[in-house]
Amino acid sequence: MTTARISPIPSRPAAPAARRVPLVSSRSFVIVLALLGMWAIFAYLTHGTFLSARNISNLSRQTAVTGILAIGMVMIIVTANIDLSVGSLVGLSGLVSVLTQTTLHWGLLPSLAAGLLAGLAVGLLQGTLVAYLRIPSFIVTLGGLLAWRGATKGASGGNTFPIKVESFRRIGQSYLSPEAGWILAIVTVVAIAVWTIRRRGSRSSLGLASWTPLETALRIIAPVLLVVGFIKALNSYAGVPVPVVILLFSLFAATVVMQNTRFGRHLYAIGGNVEAARLSGIDPRRNVLAAFCVMGALAAVAGTVYTARVGSASPDAGTLLELDAIAACVIGGASLAGGRGTVIGACLGALFMASLDNGMSLQNVPDFIQDIVKGFILVLAVGIDMVQRRSD
Amino acid sequence: MNVMDPAAVTVPAAIRLRVVGVGKSFPGVRALDEVSLDVRQGEIHALVGENGAGKSTLMKILSGIYPAGTFDGSFSMDGVACLFRSVQDASRAGFAIVHQELSLAPELSVAENIFLGREPAGFMGNIRWTELFRQTRDLLDSLGLALDPARSAGSLGVGQQQMVEIAKALSHRAHILILDEPTAALTDAESEALFRILAALKSKGHSIIYISHRLEEVFRLADRITVMRDGRTVRSAATADWNENSVIGAMVGRDVSKLFPAGGRVAGSVALEVRNLEVSGSLHGGSKVTLKAYHGQVLGIAGLMGAGRTEMLATIFGASPWRGGEILVDGKPVTVRRPADAIAHGIAFVTEDRKSSGLLLEQSIVRNVTLPSLRRLSGRVFTDDARELRAAMPLYQSMRVKAPSPLVTAATLSGGNQQKVVLCKWLLTGPGILLLDEPTRGIDVGARQEIYAEIDKLARAGMAIVMVSSDLAEVLGMADRVLVMRDGGLAGEFTGSHANAHDVMACATGISRLQPPEPPGREAQ
Numbered sequence: 028m029t030t031a032r033i034s035p036i037p038s039r040p041a042a043p044a045a046r047r048v049p050l051v052s053s054r055s056f057v058i059v060l061a062l063l064g065m066w067a068i069f070a071y072l073t074h075g076t077f078l079s080a081r082n083i084s085n086l087s088r089q090t091a092v093t094g095i096l097a098i099g100m101v102m103i104i105v106t107a108n109i110d111l112s113v114g115s116l117v118g119l120s121g122l123v124s125v126l127t128q129t130t131l132h133w134g135l136l137p138s139l140a141a142g143l144l145a146g147l148a149v150g151l152l153q154g155t156l157v158a159y160l161r162i163p164s165f166i167v168t169l170g171g172l173l174a175w176r177g178a179t180k181g182a183s184g185g186n187t188f189p190i191k192v193e194s195f196r197r198i199g200q201s202y203l204s205p206e207a208g209w210i211l212a213i214v215t216v217v218a219i220a221v222w223t224i225r226r227r228g229s230r231s232s233l234g235l236a237s238w239t240p241l242e243t244a245l246r247i248i249a250p251v252l253l254v255v256g257f258i259k260a261l262n263s264y265a266g267v268p269v270p271v272v273i274l275l276f277s278l279f280a281a282t283v284v285m286q287n288t289r290f291g292r293h294l295y296a297i298g299g300n301v302e303a304a305r306l307s308g309i310d311p312r313r314n315v316l317a318a319f320c321v322m323g324a325l326a327a328v329a330g331t332v333y334t335a336r337v338g339s340a341s342p343d344a345g346t347l348l349e350l351d352a353i354a355a356c357v358i359g360g361a362s363l364a365g366g367r368g369t370v371i372g373a374c375l376g377a378l379f380m381a382s383l384d385n386g387m388s389l390q391n392v393p394d395f396i397q398d399i400v401k402g403f404i405l406v407l408a409v410g411i412d413m414v415q416r417r418s419d
Numbered sequence: 420m421n422v423m424d425p426a427a428v429t430v431p432a433a434i435r436l437r438v439v440g441v442g443k444s445f446p447g448v449r450a451l452d453e454v455s456l457d458v459r460q461g462e463i464h465a466l467v468g469e470n471g472a473g474k475s476t477l478m479k480i481l482s483g484i485y486p487a488g489t490f491d492g493s494f495s496m497d498g499v500a501c502l503f504r505s506v507q508d509a510s511r512a513g514f515a516i517v518h519q520e521l522s523l524a525p526e527l528s529v530a531e532n533i534f535l536g537r538e539p540a541g542f543m544g545n546i547r548w549t550e551l552f553r554q555t556r557d558l559l560d561s562l563g564l565a566l567d568p569a570r571s572a573g574s575l576g577v578g579q580q581q582m583v584e585i586a587k588a589l590s591h592r593a594h595i596l597i598l599d600e601p602t603a604a605l606t607d608a609e610s611e612a613l614f615r616i617l618a619a620l621k622s623k624g625h626s627i628i629y630i631s632h633r634l635e636e637v638f639r640l641a642d643r644i645t646v647m648r649d650g651r652t653v654r655s656a657a658t659a660d661w662n663e664n665s666v667i668g669a670m671v672g673r674d675v676s677k678l679f680p681a682g683g684r685v686a687g688s689v690a691l692e693v694r695n696l697e698v699s700g701s702l703h704g705g706s707k708v709t710l711k712a713y714h715g716q717v718l719g720i721a722g723l724m725g726a727g728r729t730e731m732l733a734t735i736f737g738a739s740p741w742r743g744g745e746i747l748v749d750g751k752p753v754t755v756r757r758p759a760d761a762i763a764h765g766i767a768f769v770t771e772d773r774k775s776s777g778l779l780l781e782q783s784i785v786r787n788v789t790l791p792s793l794r795r796l797s798g799r800v801f802t803d804d805a806r807e808l809r810a811a812m813p814l815y816q817s818m819r820v821k822a823p824s825p826l827v828t829a830a831t832l833s834g835g836n837q838q839k840v841v842l843c844k845w846l847l848t849g850p851g852i853l854l855l856d857e858p859t860r861g862i863d864v865g866a867r868q869e870i871y872a873e874i875d876k877l878a879r880a881g882m883a884i885v886m887v888s889s890d891l892a893e894v895l896g897m898a899d900r901v902l903v904m905r906d907g908g909l910a911g912e913f914t915g916s917h918a919n920a921h922d923v924m925a926c927a928t929g930i931s932r933l934q935p936p937e938p939p940g941r942e943a944q
Contacts, residue, residue: 062834229805287801289793296790299779306758306768306776307844366781366838 069386091270099325107365112171117345123336150323199335202266298365465641483509515588525573578609606874688713692881696744706907719898835866
């Protein structure tokens with residue numbers, strides 16, 4: 028989302044008494060509030076089990092796969108496209124990795140590369156069809172959803188293949204040591220502090236209203252507390268799960284790409300107004316193709332994590348994951364019309380969906396009711412957002 | 420409806436529609452002011468005026484798009500006051516409008532289009548197809564149209580689609596038929612067919628309000644002509660009491676000299692030269708354009724809507740496909756196949772519609788302004804928000820964009836300020852040639868004046884400016900030289916003191932060829 032949404036503070040010379048836009052207007056902040064509310068309810072209903080170290084660890088691992096997919100999906104959605112094939116691609120890329128291990132006896136890196144290449148190839152193909160042949164992405168990826176699932180079923184012959192390479196399995200099932208966890212925490216904390224202080228400095232040097240020391244402190248302290256609490260909880264169980272590390276790394280990298288590279292800015296421009304983008308010298312086709320390639324690669328990463336966590340590649344692995352990823356993006360504030368959506372929002376949306384799943388499962392809510400509740404909440408979240416927007 | 424003998428029309432007929440003192444305001448603009456107008460039974464009443472004179476606003480009031488209560492004054496039909504709350508009310512009362520843009524459902528048949536939503540139906544809601552086609556047949560026959568009711572609307576030519584629109588309007592039993600620029604997209608033969616139908620309708624007692632820029636048509640068809648200017652009716656009189664000169668005089672006769680900066684800019688070297696450029700996407704096709712624009716001056720491009728002006732700019736900028744011809748920038752031939760090429764050669768293009776092709780409404784002002792310059796303003800890999808803000812700030816301030824901060828979204832700005840943002844965006848690319856398409860459309864007077872002053876300043880600083888505008892006063896007030904386009908090609912050229920509204924309008928409408936498309940007496944060459 029734009030800088031303006033993150034820091035909608037009026038400039039000093041233009042409007043000295045201008046009203047401040049409340050912090051609550053930030054979409055991410057609203058999701059965080061909703062998340063905290065939901066966690067409080069589940070914690071109460073489960074007599075604290077929901078917030079136990081063990082469950083937080085579970086929850087974070089459950090978020091990882093959907094989160095990684097949602098990161099790629101939000102890049103696609105921002106360009107006003109959609110990718111329905113990612114669930115099937117999770118299954119296909121996982122199977123490709125495992126099959127190269129079982130039939131070709133490939134090691135960790137070659138088999139990982141094989142899965143990644145499968146994802147990239149599919150992204151390249153689908154992106155070319157969408158961007159250059161102008162076939163609607165809904166159709167192309169709906170075809171992909173069917174075709175890649177069919178390919179997965181065909182190649183597996185309906186069988187489930189256990190992982191052969193032990194290090195591959197560890198990607199999904201092992202944890203960072205507590206020390207490594209704390210190093211991760213320290214790096215994150217320092218990064219947040221440096222980034223906030225630098226932004227404060229550049230704001231004042233440009234004559235924009237600077238944040239008060241209190242505001243600056245809050246902007247640093249709140250995320251730092253969150254990070255420290257999170258790592259502490261995970262360490263008190265088994266450490267930070269590796270899938271979570273992969274998710275956090277993807278989150279960081281994708282945020283930088285979307286906010287601080289020309290590629291990311293071009294994606295927002297294309298989704299926001301393709302004609303204005305074109306007239307500004309941007310080639311929409313090349314950028315959309317690239318977004319689909321990134322999505323394909325991230326689907327392969329998610330496929331690796333998924334397969335490694337489950338311990339085997341099965342013909343129906345990843346079924347319906349595309350819908351979770353899309354729901355996560357939309358709950359996180361992305362607009363299917365394009366031009367709007369953030370990586371952090373998509374990840375919070377994924378956490379939201381995973382929390383719902385996890386909390387209801389702890390309560391032994393039957394599967395079908397879980398689906399109904401998730402469906403309702405998805406529509407409700409977008410409905411509230413639409414009503415709010417209209418009243419603005 | 421009583422059928423009148425055409426010969427009897429000379430006797431003043433009953434007044435069908437009477438508009439009294441109608442006014443309408445939009446935020447910051449008085450679009451209509453004290454508009455009065457009488458339309459008689461069985462008359463073709465032409466409504467003439469420049470773009471923005473208020474014709475469309477008036478039509479929207481008559482057709483119920485702006486409901487009663489949202490405007491001042493009143494209008495009545497056959498002496499009964501019309502208080503429409505909706506388009507349906509207006510349609511029931513006998514008003515029908517055929518818009519400039521055709522609005523048929525291309526996949527449906529002619530019959531389905533005409534009776535859309537009112538299909539003859541059985542008691543189960545099932546459409547009685549035979550009846551539908553029979554009624555359509557009757558209607559088309561009464562108009563003398565040999566069209567197959569079962570044909571899909573999309574397979575028809577533009578002219579025939581227009582006829583179907585008229586048939587649809589008449590199927591509502593319209594007494595007053597409003598046609599907005601009906602011949603803009605028609606060939607001569609199609610126009611002739613349309614005129615025959617209008618004459619027939621008139622003889623049956625229908626009243627027709629005919630909006631057109633084409634004075635030739637107006638004088639041929641209309642019984643009365645009303646000229647509008649700046650939201651007012653200037654004069655309404657029988658066609659015999661007008662001549663082409665008096666119509667044009669009434670259309671453009673307004674003194675806006677104070678709005679514009681003083682002229683007297685000196686031409687520098689040739690900045691942009693276009694030779695035999697085929698203008699793509701134009702209605703008329705096949706026309707070739709040759710022109711020169713000089714550093715330090717404003718070149719105005721006048722012409723009617725659909726004359727190919729926008730298409731010409733888009734082709735120069737590489738936004739429409741290139742089909743042939745040469746483009747030279749500062750004397751050197753350049754290849755422009757996409758907008759990025761044009762930007763690289765120092766050409767900037769401020770489009771006509773800032774919402775649909777100029778701005779990212781959900782993005783901040785800064786991000787809009789830096790979009791085409793992002794490569795220059797970012798490092799090898801990463802963009803730099805602070806650097807972008809530093810680059811955009813001087814323009815943002817000198818242009819006096821009225822916004823709480825350069826970080827607010829473009830959607831929150833008024834039209835004038837949005838236009839300033841678009842200008843900032845293109846100026847930041849450091850262009851030597853600035854193409855402007857209708858730079859002040861839909862902008863209030865205050866912001867217009869600021870934009871004019873900015874254009875003047877840029878020209879004096881050495882930029883070559885090519886400005887397309889449908890506002891004659893604007894073209895004449897701003898341009899050092901005026902080119903007139905008609906039917907996709909150049910129809911005339913006027914320089915400085917030789918340019919006057921009357922001649923330019925005459926040239927654009929193709930009324931007279933008194934002003935030959937002679938090469939200008941350019942002293943500065």
